[in-house]
Amino acid sequence: MSRMASSKNRSAEDARAQAPAASVRTPRPAPEPIYEGDFVLGEPLALDCGQTLPNPTLHYAVYGRLDAARSNAVLVCHALSGSALVGSWWPELFAPEIEDRLVDTRRDCIVCINLLGSCYGSTGPSSVDPRTGRVYGPDFPLLSIRDNVRAQVRLLDSLGIHRLRLAIGGSIGGMQALQWSIDFPDRVERAVVIGVAPLGAMGLALNHTQRMAIVNDPDWKGGNYLTHRQPRRGLSLARQIATFSYKSPELFEERFARRPNRNGEQPWLHQPGANGLLGGRYDIAGYLDYQGAKFPDRFDANSYLAILRMMDNWDPLRDAGTPEAAFAAIRARLLLVGISSDLLFPARDVQKLTEIMQSVGVHADYREMITAHGHDAFLAEQVELVRLLHSLD
Numbered sequence: 001m002s003r004m005a006s007s008k009n010r011s012a013e014d015a016r017a018q019a020p021a022a023s024v025r026t027p028r029p030a031p032e033p034i035y036e037g038d039f040v041l042g043e044p045l046a047l048d049c050g051q052t053l054p055n056p057t058l059h060y061a062v063y064g065r066l067d068a069a070r071s072n073a074v075l076v077c078h079a080l081s082g083s084a085l086v087g088s089w090w091p092e093l094f095a096p097e098i099e100d101r102l103v104d105t106r107r108d109c110i111v112c113i114n115l116l117g118s119c120y121g122s123t124g125p126s127s128v129d130p131r132t133g134r135v136y137g138p139d140f141p142l143l144s145i146r147d148n149v150r151a152q153v154r155l156l157d158s159l160g161i162h163r164l165r166l167a168i169g170g171s172i173g174g175m176q177a178l179q180w181s182i183d184f185p186d187r188v189e190r191a192v193v194i195g196v197a198p199l200g201a202m203g204l205a206l207n208h209t210q211r212m213a214i215v216n217d218p219d220w221k222g223g224n225y226l227t228h229r230q231p232r233r234g235l236s237l238a239r240q241i242a243t244f245s246y247k248s249p250e251l252f253e254e255r256f257a258r259r260p261n262r263n264g265e266q267p268w269l270h271q272p273g274a275n276g277l278l279g280g281r282y283d284i285a286g287y288l289d290y291q292g293a294k295f296p297d298r299f300d301a302n303s304y305l306a307i308l309r310m311m312d313n314w315d316p317l318r319d320a321g322t323p324e325a326a327f328a329a330i331r332a333r334l335l336l337v338g339i340s341s342d343l344l345f346p347a348r349d350v351q352k353l354t355e356i357m358q359s360v361g362v363h364a365d366y367r368e369m370i371t372a373h374g375h376d377a378f379l380a381e382q383v384e385l386v387r388l389l390h391s392l393d
Contacts, residue, residue, distance in 0.1 A: 030087045031087035031105065032087065033085065034063060034065065035061065036060070036062075036085070037060065038057050038059050038060075039058045039060060039158060040055055040057050041151060042055065043055065045147065045151055047142070047143060047144070048142075048146055048147055049144070052141075053116070053143075054129075054130050056116055056122070056123035056151060057121070057122055058116070058122050058155050059113070059121025060084050060111060060155060061085050062109065062110065063086070063094070063109075063110040063112075064104075064105040064106070064107070064108050064109045064110050065109055066159070067109070070160055070163075071165065072107060072108050073111065073161040073163070073165055074103055074109065074111070074165055074167075075110075075111050075112075075156070075164050075168070075177070076110055076112045076173070077112070077169030077174070078114070078115065079169070079172045079173045080171065080307050080311065081298075081299050081304075082120075082173070083112075083121075084114040084120065084121065085112070086112040089379065090379070090382065092382030092385075093386060095383070101386060101389075102168070102192070102386070102390060103166070111159070113152050115307060115310075116148050116151055117148075117307050117310060119303040124140065124300070124303045124306065125137055125140040125302035125303055126227060126300050126303065137223045137225075137302060138222055138224060140306060143306060143309075143310055145175045145310060145314045146183060148310075149180055153184060153187075164188050164189060167180045167192075168191065169193070169194065170195050171195055171196055171345070171375065172310065172311055173194070174193040174196035175311070175314045177191045177193050178191060178193045178196075178334070179314075181330045181331075181334065182316055182326065182330060185329045189332060190332055190334075190335075191333075191334050193334065193337070194336075194337040195337060195338070195342055195344075195350065195375055195378050197349035197350045197353040198316075198318075198353075199312060199344075203245075204312055206241060206344065207308045210238035210239075210242060210308060211238070213235075213237040214231055214234040214238050215234070215305075217233050217235075219233070219234070220234060223305075225301070227300075230301050231301050232296040234301065235296045235304060236292035236293055237292060238301075238304060239295040240291060243291050245375065246344065246375045246376040247373070247374040247375075247376060248341035248372050248374035250341060251341070251373055252284055254372065256287060260280065260283060261280065261281040265279075265280030266280045267279060267280040267282055268280075324360050327360050328360045328362070333364075334354075334357065334362060334363065334364040335365050335366075336364060337350070337369060337378075337385075337388065338350035338368045338369070339369045339374065340368055340369060340370045340371060341374045341377070342374055342377075344375040351368075369388060
C-alpha cells in the first residue's frame, strides 16, 4: 500500500486560481465517509500490457449505506491527483439544497476508489513489490484504465455490489465511468462522463512536457529516488504546466492580466542581486510558482508519471477498432458533459465522442458547461455542475 499524505488533511484535487476576496464562496464542510479502508485482491491482477500486479491493494471510502436490495450503489471515480475521499474534493456533489440531485447520501451508497498507480493508499510506484521486497519505483508496470476497472469490479463484488445505479467522474474519472459502461454493460444503469475524450495531440504534448520536466530533474535518479528526496523541482514544474492546461486564457486574463506579482515584485525594474535575465515576476508567474511549490508535498512523482501514461493511452476506439465494436454493447444511459473553455479535452471532442456512440445506438446525451474556468470547472464550479446534472431524465 502507498500513502503520500494524511487523507484527512488532503487538499482539493486540482489547485484553483486565486479569486478576489469578494467572490470566494464559503467552503462546504466535507462529508465524512462511514467507512475508509483497504481491499486486497486475493490473486495477481492481469494487466493489458501483458504483465501482472501481484495482489494489489485498493484504498476506498464509502458514504451512505447500501439498501436491502443493493440497488442504490453509486461509484464516483476521481481524476489524476484525487483520492478516495470524494467528500473532501467534490463536496457540492453532496449538496442538500438541490432537490432531486443526482447523488444523495440519504438515498445512495457512494463508493470512491483510489486509482492503482496513485499514492493515496492504493498500490503504486512507492509501494513495496512483494516479489522483491523493494519499492517498485521505475519497475512499476504500465497500467490502463481497463486494468483499474477490472480491479474495481473485484472490490465491489466483495461489498455485494453487482450493479451500479450510477458511475460518475470528471477527467480521468470520466474515463473510468465510461470504461465501466463498455466492459461491464450489465452492471451500470447510468454513467455521467465529464470533461473527457481520448486525448488529442495538444493534450499529449502537454503531458509529454510534464514527463520531461520530472525525468530531467537530477533528483529523479531514473525513478529510484527516496520518498523524502523526490524530484521536487521537476514535479513542481510539471504541475505548473498542468495548471495552465486546466484553466483558460479568459480566466487568467481576468484574474492576473499583466499585473505584477502581488508580493510587490516589479518585473520591469532591475532587481538588486539579479542580472538582466531574471528578476521580478508577474502575478501569473507567482501564482504558478505557488501551485508548483506546494504540489510535491502531497503527491509522488512516479505516481504522477504512471497516471499520465494511463491518461495518454485511453482510447476505446483504438482498442476495439470500430465504433460498433467499441460502444455498441453499452446498455447504460450516458450523459457526456463538455466544458466550453477546456483546453485539455476540448468540448468539441467530447461532443464528437457522444455522436459516435449515438451512431451505434447508444443512449447518449450531451450537455455543456459554459464557463471560463477551463478543464478545472468540474471542481472549481461545483454548484453550477450539480445544477446542470440534477433532474436528469
